[in-house]
Amino acid sequence: xxxxxxxxxxxxxxxxxxxxxxxxxxxxxxxxxxxxxxxxxxxxxxxxxxxxxxxxxxxxxxxxxxxxxxxxxxxxxxxxxxxxxxxxx
Numbered sequence: 001x002x003x004x005x006x007x008x009x010x011x012x013x014x015x016x017x018x019x020x021x022x023x024x025x026x027x028x029x030x031x032x033x034x035x036x037x038x039x040x041x042x043x044x045x046x047x048x049x050x051x052x053x054x055x056x057x058x059x060x061x062x063x064x065x066x067x068x069x070x071x072x073x074x075x076x077x078x079x080x081x082x083x084x085x086x087x088x089x
Contacts, residue, residue, distance in 0.1 A: 028052070 007012055007030075049055045064070055 028050075 006016060046055065058064060065073070
């Protein structure tokens with residue numbers, strides 16, 4: 001099984017218990033809808049993403065260049081692809 005994102009109430013998540021049995025999980029409790037629209041800043045988001053391990057997730061990967069170089073390479077690959085007339089480009 002690959003990465004999977006489930007979102008819902010606890011009761012809705014429990015409906016998946018048989019397929020999740022024995023699997024390693026990370027549970028993030030979302031704020032209530034009325035709490036979701038707060039005055040959080042970009043710094044708050046960065047701190048949160050760092051706390052949950054999202055920032056730096058691939059820092060030890062040696063098969064990827066640094067981010068700007070990686071994006072440059074992806075753009076070059078995309079720019080070299082022939083335009084697909086059926087896609088409306």
